[in-house]
Amino acid sequence: MKVIDAKETYFKTLNDMVFDALETEDEVIIANVGGQRYIGTGMDAGKSIIVQGTPGNDMACYMNGGRITVKGNGQDAVGNTMNGGEIVIYGHSGDTVGYGMRDGRIFVQTNVGCRGGIHMKEFENCRPKIVIGGRAGAYLGEYMAGGVILLLGLNLKEGREVIGHYCATGMHGGVIYIRGEYSDDRISPGVAVLEPNEDDMKEISDLVRDYCKYFGSDYHEIMNERFTKLAPTSARPYKNLYARNEAFPLS
Amino acid sequence: MRYFTSEFLIERNKDRCINCGVCARQCSNEAHYIDLDTGEVKSDETKCVDCQRCVCLCPTNALMIIKNPNQTRDNANWSQQAIREVEMQASTGGILLSGMGTPKEYPVYWDKILLNASQVTNPSIDPLREPMETKTYLGAKPTQLEFDEEGNILTKLPPTVELDTPLMMSAMSFGSISLNAQKSLAMAAKECNTFFNTGEGGLHKELDQYADHAIVQVASGRFGVSKDYLNKGQIIEIKIGQGAKPGIGGHLPGEKVNVEVSQTRMIPEHSDAISPAPHHDIYSIEDLRQLIFSLKEVTRYKKPVAVKIAAVHNIAAIASGSVRAGADIIVIDGFRGGSGSTPTRLRDNVGIPIELALAAVDQRLRDESIRQNCSIVIAGSVRNSADVVKAIALGADACYIGSSALIAMGCHMCRTCMTGKCNWGIATQNPELTRRLNPEIQYKRVVNLLHAWNHEIQEMMGGMGINAIESLRGNRLMLRGIGLSEKELEILGIKHAGE
Numbered sequence: 001m002k003v004i005d006a007k008e009t010y011f012k013t014l015n016d017m018v019f020d021a022l023e024t025e026d027e028v029i030i031a032n033v034g035g036q037r038y039i040g041t042g043m044d045a046g047k048s049i050i051v052q053g054t055p056g057n058d059m060a061c062y063m064n065g066g067r068i069t070v071k072g073n074g075q076d077a078v079g080n081t082m083n084g085g086e087i088v089i090y091g092h093s094g095d096t097v098g099y100g101m102r103d104g105r106i107f108v109q110t111n112v113g114c115r116g117g118i119h120m121k122e123f124e125n126c127r128p129k130i131v132i133g134g135r136a137g138a139y140l141g142e143y144m145a146g147g148v149i150l151l152l153g154l155n156l157k158e159g160r161e162v163i164g165h166y167c168a169t170g171m172h173g174g175v176i177y178i179r180g181e182y183s184d185d186r187i188s189p190g191v192a193v194l195e196p197n198e199d200d201m202k203e204i205s206d207l208v209r210d211y212c213k214y215f216g217s218d219y220h221e222i223m224n225e226r227f228t229k230l231a232p233t234s235a236r237p238y239k240n241l242y243a244r245n246e247a248f249p250l251s
Numbered sequence: 252m253r254y255f256t257s258e259f260l261i262e263r264n265k266d267r268c269i270n271c272g273v274c275a276r277q278c279s280n281e282a283h284y285i286d287l288d289t290g291e292v293k294s295d296e297t298k299c300v301d302c303q304r305c306v307c308l309c310p311t312n313a314l315m316i317i318k319n320p321n322q323t324r325d326n327a328n329w330s331q332q333a334i335r336e337v338e339m340q341a342s343t344g345g346i347l348l349s350g351m352g353t354p355k356e357y358p359v360y361w362d363k364i365l366l367n368a369s370q371v372t373n374p375s376i377d378p379l380r381e382p383m384e385t386k387t388y389l390g391a392k393p394t395q396l397e398f399d400e401e402g403n404i405l406t407k408l409p410p411t412v413e414l415d416t417p418l419m420m421s422a423m424s425f426g427s428i429s430l431n432a433q434k435s436l437a438m439a440a441k442e443c444n445t446f447f448n449t450g451e452g453g454l455h456k457e458l459d460q461y462a463d464h465a466i467v468q469v470a471s472g473r474f475g476v477s478k479d480y481l482n483k484g485q486i487i488e489i490k491i492g493q494g495a496k497p498g499i500g501g502h503l504p505g506e507k508v509n510v511e512v513s514q515t516r517m518i519p520e521h522s523d524a525i526s527p528a529p530h531h532d533i534y535s536i537e538d539l540r541q542l543i544f545s546l547k548e549v550t551r552y553k554k555p556v557a558v559k560i561a562a563v564h565n566i567a568a569i570a571s572g573s574v575r576a577g578a579d580i581i582v583i584d585g586f587r588g589g590s591g592s593t594p595t596r597l598r599d600n601v602g603i604p605i606e607l608a609l610a611a612v613d614q615r616l617r618d619e620s621i622r623q624n625c626s627i628v629i630a631g632s633v634r635n636s637a638d639v640v641k642a643i644a645l646g647a648d649a650c651y652i653g654s655s656a657l658i659a660m661g662c663h664m665c666r667t668c669m670t671g672k673c674n675w676g677i678a679t680q681n682p683e684l685t686r687r688l689n690p691e692i693q694y695k696r697v698v699n700l701l702h703a704w705n706h707e708i709q710e711m712m713g714g715m716g717i718n719a720i721e722s723l724r725g726n727r728l729m730l731r732g733i734g735l736s737e738k739e740l741e742i743l744g745i746k747h748a749g750e
Contacts, residue, residue: 012548015548019551037541037544037545038544038545038548041545041548041549042478042548042549057541058532058541058545061545061548061549062476062477062478062481062545062549064477064478076532077532077541080532080545081473081476081477083477083478095532096531096532099473099531099532100472100473100476102477102517115531118527118531119471119472119473119525119527119531121517121518121519122519123513123514123517123518123519124514126517142527142531143472143525143527145518145519145522145525146518146519146522170525170527172522172523172525173519173522235505235519235521235522235523236504236505236522236523237523238502238523238525239504239505239523240345241345241346242345242346242347242348242594243339243340243342243343243344243345243346243347243348244347244348244667244669244670245336245339245347245348245349245595246300246349246350246665246666246667247280247300247667247669247670247672248335248339249298
């Protein structure tokens with residue numbers, strides 16, 4: 001284990017230090033992080049970073065494996081195009097968390113900004129998962145093509161909705177599970193609102209158990225609430241939008 | 252009822268036709284068929300797209316595809332095509348989709364620019380007997396160099412890549428074109444020491460062996476993008492826009508997403524592959540910088556990062572911003588550029604010609620003293636070596652070729668790539684069709700094309716008395732306009748012929 005002090009260190013210098021440290025160490029603690037970008041970029045399996053403070057944008061982009069723990073809030077694009085591994089944020093996170101994420105898991109203790117899980121996709125054995133303890137901003141799961149988003153809506157302030165507007169717009173794969181009530185008009189018309197089946201409940205329950213393990217919440221209290229499931233009605237949402245000009249069928 | 256008839260007629264010369272059925276077997280559109288009662292080969296011209304496959308393969312030259320003389324009444328405003336398009340949309344309510352670049356009659360400035368040659372003074376050079384350098388380096392160049400006492404360079408040099416010729420293959424993804432087609436381009440790039448571009452479809456495992464000649468693209472859908480993929484490529488290209496469809500994203504229909512495409516793009520089979528119009532993590536130049544540097548971080552600052560933008564009205568300012576954001580290469584794609592599938596209206600109406608965009612960008616970057624911080628690569632209809640020479644004299648470092656390379660492999664510009672039924676095995680994933688394109692044969696045709704163009708570039712440079720492409724770059728004195736307005740000449744930064 002190695003401790004790196006990030007105080008007043010330029011992002012490139014810091015990331016060079018972290019990169020070099022991870023060559024020989026399995027765990028690196030970065031103290032006094034104050035907005036440095038790209039921490040843990042492309043990190044591989046078997047490695048671990050603990051971030052103390054507030055990491056900058058694009059933390060864990062292209063991450064391949066391992067674990068990043070943030071003792072603070074994440075900013076924008078946490079886990080951008082992430083391929084594997086796990087991120088646990090003891091706080092909230094900014095916009096586009098898990099953009100284009102392909103595998104791995106992200107746990108955010110409280111809220112996330114807009115466009116969370118945008119264009120997540122699954123493939124063969126890869127199935128990315130994002131668990132959000134609080135609420136999500138607009139366009140949650142936009143263009144979502146696979147994977148799981150679980151939104152718990154814990155500790156909502158009076159009058160706040162668990163989801164923002166235009167939830168699941170253009171969703172054509174994957175599932176979003178939402179705990180508790182919300183206004184139907186926030187859900188994209190191309191998406192079906194369903195009761196979770198047994199398999200869904202098992203998936204929810206496993207993720208909630210891990211959420212509680214990380215953040216110390218009460219499992220039964222969380223599970224003792226209604227969940228709904230959002231799923232796309234078609235894997236081809238825009239199929240009938242087009243007409244072929246130069247090859248228009250005449251018959 | 253039917254509101255219009257076929258665009259083409261198929262003329263079968265009965266004296267020549269031997270009813271062999273080659274045409275019927277070759278046509279994926281089923282425009283030819285064998286009449287089971289008589290054994291005769293017949294045609295249904297309503298299905299013909301004029302791809303010329305049957306014409307080329309007919310062993311007795313019995314076939315001819317001609318424009319259907321049946322026309323609506325002449326009207327300079329309401330052309331037959333304009334009428335057809337309204338009728339098609341009335342039938343379907345759909346957005347019209349087209350393939351390849353715009354066929355509309357917009358000015359082609361390449362054809363309104365003439366090249367210089369030496370006479371008497373500054374004698375011309377014969378490239379057949381004298382050295383003639385076409386080697387090109389892409390990437391940021393240092394503004395100054397520092398040396399130690401032994402003459403070793405102390406300055407940390409930015410990453411660059413070397414090409415033997417200022418020509419590269421445009422981005423064409425596996426998915427939009429077949430693996431055999433992409434492989435042919437990759438093999439040609441390797442042989443000519445230049446680059447092919449994966450497009451936004453990922454790098455197929457079979458093409459790993461050509462990774463030293465790959466430009467890997469990162470687009471808004473992030474298909475196939477991973478740490479390994481980014482590190483395999485020699486240049487990473489962020490696709491912001493495409494000349495054929497500036498301002499919108501891509502959309503590979505689910506029927507083209509077979510097992511192989513699914514594995515390469517890392518998405519489920521038969522699911523639509525939707526690339527959103529914007530990158531949702533880029534809403535500003537600062538955000539672009541963020542993506543550029545995330546790519547530099549993950550490749551440890553060892554690869555040049557290119558930003559591909561469509562030629563639009565404010566192209567010079569956008570290019571300047573992109574260079575300041577850290578782009579090592581700016582790719583400008585002109586509005587005549589090709590596409591496997593594009594909404595017709597966008598293809599035909601959005602963007603500006605590459606010649607004007609290139610001249611404006613090169614000038615702007617010079618004016619701001621940041622031209623050396625990037626290379627400029629252009630795309631968007633480079634049809635021959637003269638276009639290349641003119642582009643380089645206008646300021647480009649290299650040109651992408653797309654349609655020209657496809658034509659080398661058999662494309663006849665029928666503009667129906669979006670159907671996935673390409674009879675030449677290029678824009679299709681149907682194994683019956685893709686196996687018609689043999690990479691071992693077709694790559695050589697692409698190599699031939701590049702070699703031929705490179706020779707011609709050398710001839711034209713030699714004629715100007717220039718023996719290295721570096722001396723031609725941005726050398727607008729070698730260009731003169733013909734039939735252009737003052738304003739056009741001003742934007743192109745060239746004089747009129749005779750001046």
